[in-house]
Amino acid sequence: MKNLSHLDRLEAEAIYIIREVAAECEKPVMLYSIGKDSSVLMHLALKAFYPEKPPFPFLHVDTTWKFREMISFRDETARKNGLDLLVYTNQEGVKQGINPFDHGSSYTDIMKTQALKQALARYGFTAAFGGARRDEEKSRAKERIFSFRNRDNAWNPKNQRPEMWKLYNTRIEKGESIRVFPISNWTEQDVWQYIRRENIEIVPLYYAAERPVIRRDGMLIMVDDDRLKLREGERIETRRIRFRTLGCYPLTGAMESDADTLDKIIAETESARVSERSARAIDHEAAGSMEKRKREGYF
Amino acid sequence: MAELEKYDRPLLKFITCGSVDDGKSTLIGNILYNSKLLYNDQIAALESESATGSCDGQLDYSLLLDGLLAEREQGITIDVAYRYFSTRKRSFIVADTPGHEEYTRNMAVGASFADLAVILADASKGVLPQTRRHARICSLMGIRHFVFAVNKMDLVDFDEIVFHGIEAQIANLARELALGDVAVIPLSAREGDNVIARSGRTPWYAGKALLEQLEETDTAGDLAEEGFYMPIQRVCRPNQFFRGFQGQIESGSVRVGDELSILPSQEKAHVREILSGFEQVQEARAGMPVTISLDREVDVSRGCVFSDGSDGVKATREITATILWTDDNRFSFGRDYLVKIGTCQIFAQVKALRYAIDVNTGEHLPVSELSKNEIAVCRISFIDSVAASRFARHRGLGEFILIDRLTNMTSCCGIVTALADDDGDHQASAEDLRQQLLKQRAAAFGFRESENSARLMEAVELKLLHEGRLVYQLPRKDLTDEACAQTLKNLLNAGVTVLLSGTERPPVNRWFQIESDNSQDAVREILARTSLTDSVQTGGEGI
Numbered sequence: 001m002k003n004l005s006h007l008d009r010l011e012a013e014a015i016y017i018i019r020e021v022a023a024e025c026e027k028p029v030m031l032y033s034i035g036k037d038s039s040v041l042m043h044l045a046l047k048a049f050y051p052e053k054p055p056f057p058f059l060h061v062d063t064t065w066k067f068r069e070m071i072s073f074r075d076e077t078a079r080k081n082g083l084d085l086l087v088y089t090n091q092e093g094v095k096q097g098i099n100p101f102d103h104g105s106s107y108t109d110i111m112k113t114q115a116l117k118q119a120l121a122r123y124g125f126t127a128a129f130g131g132a133r134r135d136e137e138k139s140r141a142k143e144r145i146f147s148f149r150n151r152d153n154a155w156n157p158k159n160q161r162p163e164m165w166k167l168y169n170t171r172i173e174k175g176e177s178i179r180v181f182p183i184s185n186w187t188e189q190d191v192w193q194y195i196r197r198e199n200i201e202i203v204p205l206y207y208a209a210e211r212p213v214i215r216r217d218g219m220l221i222m223v224d225d226d227r228l229k230l231r232e233g234e235r236i237e238t239r240r241i242r243f244r245t246l247g248c249y250p251l252t253g254a255m256e257s258d259a260d261t262l263d264k265i266i267a268e269t270e271s272a273r274v275s276e277r278s279a280r281a282i283d284h285e286a287a288g289s290m291e292k293r294k295r296e297g298y299f
Numbered sequence: 300m301a302e303l304e305k306y307d308r309p310l311l312k313f314i315t316c317g318s319v320d321d322g323k324s325t326l327i328g329n330i331l332y333n334s335k336l337l338y339n340d341q342i343a344a345l346e347s348e349s350a351t352g353s354c355d356g357q358l359d360y361s362l363l364l365d366g367l368l369a370e371r372e373q374g375i376t377i378d379v380a381y382r383y384f385s386t387r388k389r390s391f392i393v394a395d396t397p398g399h400e401e402y403t404r405n406m407a408v409g410a411s412f413a414d415l416a417v418i419l420a421d422a423s424k425g426v427l428p429q430t431r432r433h434a435r436i437c438s439l440m441g442i443r444h445f446v447f448a449v450n451k452m453d454l455v456d457f458d459e460i461v462f463h464g465i466e467a468q469i470a471n472l473a474r475e476l477a478l479g480d481v482a483v484i485p486l487s488a489r490e491g492d493n494v495i496a497r498s499g500r501t502p503w504y505a506g507k508a509l510l511e512q513l514e515e516t517d518t519a520g521d522l523a524e525e526g527f528y529m530p531i532q533r534v535c536r537p538n539q540f541f542r543g544f545q546g547q548i549e550s551g552s553v554r555v556g557d558e559l560s561i562l563p564s565q566e567k568a569h570v571r572e573i574l575s576g577f578e579q580v581q582e583a584r585a586g587m588p589v590t591i592s593l594d595r596e597v598d599v600s601r602g603c604v605f606s607d608g609s610d611g612v613k614a615t616r617e618i619t620a621t622i623l624w625t626d627d628n629r630f631s632f633g634r635d636y637l638v639k640i641g642t643c644q645i646f647a648q649v650k651a652l653r654y655a656i657d658v659n660t661g662e663h664l665p666v667s668e669l670s671k672n673e674i675a676v677c678r679i680s681f682i683d684s685v686a687a688s689r690f691a692r693h694r695g696l697g698e699f700i701l702i703d704r705l706t707n708m709t710s711c712c713g714i715v716t717a718l719a720d721d722d723g724d725h726q727a728s729a730e731d732l733r734q735q736l737l738k739q740r741a742a743a744f745g746f747r748e749s750e751n752s753a754r755l756m757e758a759v760e761l762k763l764l765h766e767g768r769l770v771y772q773l774p775r776k777d778l779t780d781e782a783c784a785q786t787l788k789n790l791l792n793a794g795v796t797v798l799l800s801g802t803e804r805p806p807v808n809r810w811f812q813i814e815s816d817n818s819q820d821a822v823r824e825i826l827a828r829t830s831l832t833d834s835v836q837t838g839g840e841g842i
Contacts, residue, residue, distance in 0.1 A: 004586045015588040023533040052537040164411040164712040171707040
């Protein structure tokens with residue numbers, strides 16, 4: 001038999017972690033953001049427990065500003081795989097009319113960070129899987145696979161629990177919780193290669209197609225519904241675009257691309273000259289902005 | 300899929316370590332920057348941050364790795380940073396680890412995951428205590444390949460004699476620690492000599508540049524261990540017809556029909572079916588996550604281990620180990636710990652600290668306690684049988700952590716150096732387990748009645764509780780003789796130390812009359828009689 005490949009090793013590591021959490025943690029949940037990393041994570045969970053279904057629910061924190069195609073993909077995926085999918089929205093924020101246009105960074109806090117905290121508290125989840133990777137951002141590169149949160153959901157980067165070999169210490173006090181990142185050691189390229197090898201379905205927005213966009217703050221923003229109000233001088237044009245990462249549509253920049261197949265996407269990723277998160281508006285605010293958000297409870 | 304083959308380069312996980320300011324982060328930054336592995340926005344951020352942050356306007360490569368705010372403020376590395384890059388020959392995960400002694404445990408986290416260690420030494424300073432400490436910890440954590448990077452050669456004018464002097468120090472260290480595969484490279488992380496390519500400024504050096512060394516190190520044989528074994532992570536029961544055991548094969552291979560031995564119970568069964576992901580397979584091997592079902596009903600749960608019965612993996616209740624203390628709280632004998640070894644988590648007790656190892660000299664020092672970042676050799680016993688092996692033979696069952704039961708902190712990591720001789724045939728009884736948990740033998744103590752006796756018993760009860768003994772005053776007066784005897788029996792069975800008034804001997808085995816009126820004497824006697832240590836005589840059983 002041949003030696004295990006690079007992808008085999010990454011897959012084995014992730015499956016090991018997912019099984020450890022299911023075996024040791026009291027009430028785990030898998031966060032599902034509908035993006036490619038989440039799709040990989042869900043696939044790994046299905047594989048880890050087969051022939052059983054994953055012994056935990058999936059949770060989508062819906063800001064109400066996701067691309068419409070993401071929502072239909074989400075519902076279809078949960079149905080097809082027979083998964084227990086929870087959807088949570090911060091209704092308080094909806095009532096107050098919090099939106100990404102008028103509320104800037106407090107939008108992210110209220111509709112994502114606070115919403116996530118509320119959802120975890122409401123269901124009493126003690127461990128939450130996320131699809132974050134260490135190659136995405138510098139403070140992520142410092143985070144352990146098992147990342148502990150105190151009662152206020154805050155991360156303390158200066159005092160992380162040692163994590164030796166694959167002997168994960170999952171013990172927590174009441175009120176504390178763990179964020180677990182099984183694909184910490186994957187790169188963007190690994191994710192795409194794995195999607196191809198395993199034939200994992202992803203939201204069609206990742207593939208290039210003609211779509212209506214405007215130019216705003218140096219980014220191409222797709223006009224996904226009529227809540228996007230045009231500013232002076234902006235006009236809707238049709239361009240051949242795709243997304244390298246998916247989030248809330250008003251905050252996610254598209255790229256012009258012809259990559260309409262997985263092979264073309266992989267080739268494009270390999271020759272990319274800017275990093276993946278450069279298309280996320282919220283990461284640029286200040287040096288250390290991600291770390292600050294995580295200390296406050298952002299995933 | 301030619302594309303995939305081109306992509307699927309062998310992976311090397313390595314760490315960079317060494318003393319503070321030896322240039323670890325700079326070295327990695329240099330590799331990333333000069334082998335064109337950075338994205339444009341990362342380069343732009345580096346250039347703008349270097350302009351404001353560094354002293355001379357030169358690119359400060361360490362900014363690429365020191366991602367935490369506190370690190371950038373203080374200009375030091377506090378925790379491990381992981382970076383991912385690949386060249387045409389190989390893909391790499393590098394863990395850049397902190398050099399400060401205070402953060403040694405974070406350095407050990409990086410070492411536990413690596414195949415190879417790049418240990419930096421400053422050419423103008425030579426081998427420092429921290430260099431030796433890191434080499435020792437890397438070796439302890441099981442790293443087999445070492446590259447010593449003698450950095451800052453530009454500061455000593457690329458002097459061959461200086462380099463050979465340090466090379467000799469390193470050769471001594473390698474001999475002392477019995478390091479396997481060792482290379483020594485003269486380089487300058489800041490100026491790039493011998494980092495990506497060989498430098499013209501070291502014509503006297505015939506070896507490889509660092510990146511070549513990393514690309515060409517052969518780690519294929521590192522994982523080979525004898526025999527098959529797999530710790531069970533969980534039992535998979537999708538319906539009443541299927542019962543599979545899920546885990547990752549740590550070594551060897553397994554085929555449908557093979558006979559497996561189950562530890563610690565020593566039961567045997569044959570493999571009926573193997574699932575790898577969604578597929579049924581005939582054979583599976585080391586590194587693969589699988590689901591295995593057996594041909595008959597046996598008692599298997601998380602923490603058990605499947606093995607092919609070969610020597611080495613054994614059920615044991617005691618090990619000798621070398622540990623690295625990682626807790627801010629010092630080690631003390633009174634605390635309760637859990638051991639996690641393989642997938643088994645169970646109560647454990649450190650029985651004896653043999654000696655500490657001086658990380659610089661390797662000298663054995665007598666100790667009675669341990670503080671953060673110290674290495675020691677100790678004996679650890681488990682409350683019940685556990686499958687384990689020597690680290691040198693089977694890593695997956697030879698490495699472990701101890702978790703503080705009260706704080707949940709990972710208090711130490713360690714490797715098994717010896718297993719106690721074991722016939723494997725003594726699963727503990729409930730009574731045995733309770734004794735170990737409570738750290739006491741149950742017994743009842745009678746106090747002579749007098750005007751002082753109530754006060755005396757109260758004082759004794761409190762003192763014993765302070766000592767950590769589970770003790771209870773049974774109010775004899777409120778009970779009929781029969782009820783008293785029954786309650787006393789139940790309390791003793793539950794492992795409790797019981798105090799009661801009166802000299803009349805109740806119908807139980809472990810009853811002792813307290814003669815003294817002095818509370819200290821009484822406490823001393825009770826502690827001795829209820830102690831688990833064998834040296835204390837616990838006679839006096841009657842009836």
